[in-house]
Amino acid sequence: MNLSKSSESLSKRRGGLIGLMALSLLWVGPILACGSFQPRPTPVPTLPPAAATASAEADRALAQPTNTPVLIIEPTATFTPQAIPPTATPVPVVGGSLTVGQSARVAAGGGLNLRQAPSTAGVLVARIGFGQRVAVLEGPTSADGYIWWKVDDGQGNIGWGAQGDGADEWLTARVGDAQPINRAPRVGDRVRVTMDAGQQLTIRTVPGTNAVIATRVDNGSEFSVLAGPQSADGYFWFQIRSDDGRVEGWAADGSGDKRWLSPLE
Numbered sequence: 001m002n003l004s005k006s007s008e009s010l011s012k013r014r015g016g017l018i019g020l021m022a023l024s025l026l027w028v029g030p031i032l033a034c035g036s037f038q039p040r041p042t043p044v045p046t047l048p049p050a051a052a053t054a055s056a057e058a059d060r061a062l063a064q065p066t067n068t069p070v071l072i073i074e075p076t077a078t079f080t081p082q083a084i085p086p087t088a089t090p091v092p093v094v095g096g097s098l099t100v101g102q103s104a105r106v107a108a109g110g111g112l113n114l115r116q117a118p119s120t121a122g123v124l125v126a127r128i129g130f131g132q133r134v135a136v137l138e139g140p141t142s143a144d145g146y147i148w149w150k151v152d153d154g155q156g157n158i159g160w161g162a163q164g165d166g167a168d169e170w171l172t173a174r175v176g177d178a179q180p181i182n183r184a185p186r187v188g189d190r191v192r193v194t195m196d197a198g199q200q201l202t203i204r205t206v207p208g209t210n211a212v213i214a215t216r217v218d219n220g221s222e223f224s225v226l227a228g229p230q231s232a233d234g235y236f237w238f239q240i241r242s243d244d245g246r247v248e249g250w251a252a253d254g255s256g257d258k259r260w261l262s263p264l265e
Contacts, residue, residue: 097173098136098149098163105265106132106161106181108170114159118148125159129182133175133265134161155186180262185225185238185253189263193221201260203249207237214249222264229253 098104106112111129115122118141128134132153139149139160146162149171164170180192193201200218204211207230221242228238228250235252238261242248253261 098139098171099173100136100138102136102173103175104134104136104149104151104171104173105175106130106134106170107164107172108168112161112170114151114153114157114161116159118143118150118160120144120146122160126153126157128153128157128161131179131181131265132183133181134171153183155183175265178264181265182259183263184229184236185261185263187225187227189225191223191225191238191240191261191263193217193219193223193260194262195219195260196258201251203240203247203251205249207232207235207250209233209235211250215247217247223247223261225263 106128107130109130111127112132113127114125116125117123118139121144134151134153137150137152137158139147140163141148141160146165148160148162150158150160151171152158161171178190180194185191195201197219200216201221202216203214205214206212210233223240223242226239226241226248229236230250231237235255237250237252239250240248240261251261253259
């Protein structure tokens with residue numbers, strides 16, 4: 001009897017234990033299926049050992065000061081160009097430096113034509129030689145593409161001459177020092193002997209090739225003209241005298257295009 005009761009009591013306890021275990025399984029099952037309600041830690045990626053070592057060295061390099069020189073660019077002054085005031089454009093003066101009342105010199109190698117009117121169609125008055133000095137009477141006047149001046153050559157020839165052609169100057173105000181010119185002497189002129197090299201000029205007591213020879217003078221000698229001209233034996237003769245008075249007589253001024261006595265102007 002007592003044995004039966006003990007067996008029954010043991011059976012009941014086993015049944016209660018089994019029920020309790022079943023209830024526990026019912027509660028633990030969802031937890032195991034859904035996981036814990038605690039937040040899971042975020043996984044931290046780890047670098048390979050070599051990469052980790054390189055990163056650490058880079059961090060140390062950045063943390064340590066370096067002695068690398070730093071180029072400092074100084075600010076430079078900015079150049080501002082200053083405005084340059086416009087310069088006056090030179091205006092050519094018509095006629096250049098020739099002036100009425102002053103002297104001028106013929107600079108045209110072939111001589112200068114003098115005309116009655118300031119025009120290429122003007123009547124030709126005379127042709128005066130290179131180097132001849134003239135007096136400027138009037139001008140300037142523009143016609144036919146030239147600038148004209150009225151001049152007097154001192155030998156009775158008065159007319160209009162062109163100053164130049166734009167490239168060459170035919171009449172210039174630069175008279176310079178006195179120089180021998182190709183024209184006939186006049187009384188009062190200072191003349192220079194302009195014979196060919198090695199020749200002398202014969203001076204005679206009176207005009208004429210048969211007159212007595214007073215002396216002969218070298219090329220380059222200078223004299224004053226006292227009288228003349230006088231025509232004899234196909235030449236024009238002038239009385240000349242040296243500055244010291246030792247030489248005086250008559251000499252022909254030239255032959256053809258050869259001038260033996262050239263006035264200095």
